[in-house]
Amino acid sequence: MALRKAWRTLDASTVGSAPERYGYYELGDGSGERIGRGVGVLRDELKEVMAYGDAAQVRWEAATSREHAERIAESHE
Template identity: 50%
Template sequence: MPLQRRWRDLNRQTVGSAPEQYGVYELGEDGDVLEVGAGVLRDELKDALAYGSGDEVRWETCQTKAEATELAADHRDRAGL
């Protein structure tokens, strides 16, 4: 099951608005999930923007790194990635 958040364009403004806390994120293109990752959201999205990993993003914050990693693994399995 994908994250229950709306897609946002992956651009500098979106990256700047991302919280500096742990979370899980999905990178996508045309509404399709291309990648699921976890980490400090702003840092992870800076890398995604720099490397052109997708056109859109959505995320969910987590309390701990372990929680983010576990949630990302669940989302990867469900997305078949």
């Protein structure tokens, strides 16, 4: 099940607004289809995705720890 959050355009402004804390994120193509997902420090992960990935959109849920982020990810498989 996907996150119930609106997609954001994956650009420098969005990456800059991402918290520097662990979280779960989903990546989408231009039509809003989920094409990837991950767990990590959100701003760092999204910088890498923006530089090397092909996603057009992103949405995330911040967590209190890596373990919390992994639990969020498990609930959205």
